[in-house]
Amino acid sequence: MDSKWKVEFTRSSRREFKLLESGAKREAAALVEELREDPFPIGSEKLRGYHDYYRAKFYRGRYRMIFRVFEGRRRILITRVRPRSIAYSGLADTRSEEVN
Secondary structure, eight states: OOOOOEEEEBHHHHHHHHTSOHHHHHHHHHHHHHHHHOSSOTTOEEOTTOSSEEEEEETTTTEEEEEEEEGGGTEEEEEEEEEGGGSSTTGGGGGGOOBO
């Protein structure tokens, strides 16, 4: 059995990832690779008030990657890749986002 987790982006988070500056994009890509091995990397935290949402900081703490973990399916859905200042705004609306 493959021990890696499947990591997917929502349409909007893929767009956010592509718009990152080069240094932040490199760190975000490294974080995605880390998530493939471990859905709860060091420094990640469960978001209060959400059953399966987590966040991880990257690029000197200036950015957040917000993701959902579906343990039964070994699947991670990245819903946000944003600067810290706007990463959490409107988060309740992301429960219905589609995977790209």
